[in-house]
Amino acid sequence: MLSFEHTWPYEKMMDDIYIQECPFCKEENVLTPMTKREFSEASEGIKTRLIMPCCHGKMTILNADSDYFWTEEPLRKQQKR
Template identity: 60%
Template structure:
């Protein structure tokens, strides 16, 4: 698999058992509590695709990889 460009990344935070995104890349809603679980993040870190339905705008982000700071999506998330 070819490395994904940085434009396909989006930062996330883990607080306790909750996964937050500071700002939705699709609708710009701030402080979004996602419906992701720790096991979903773990699977993404193992390079399994994980679908994240954004609760604010219902747009689906397909995460193909994750590290401790960023989700790596299958589409550009930054301009």
């Protein structure tokens, strides 16, 4: 099971997928180029690549739940315990 560091939140409005802040360049309110089909495949657990339009950073999505993309690489800084 992947840890929370491998997640990134998104918002779906109609058929558009927005990311509040790009994990790579920190650009705010990014409209992703993700198609309806790509989102559906990610939701089914099919590995999907998302290239951010703001900086061309690449994220490989392993799964998408109703709030988060679960990715191959850690996108958040690991919190110290």
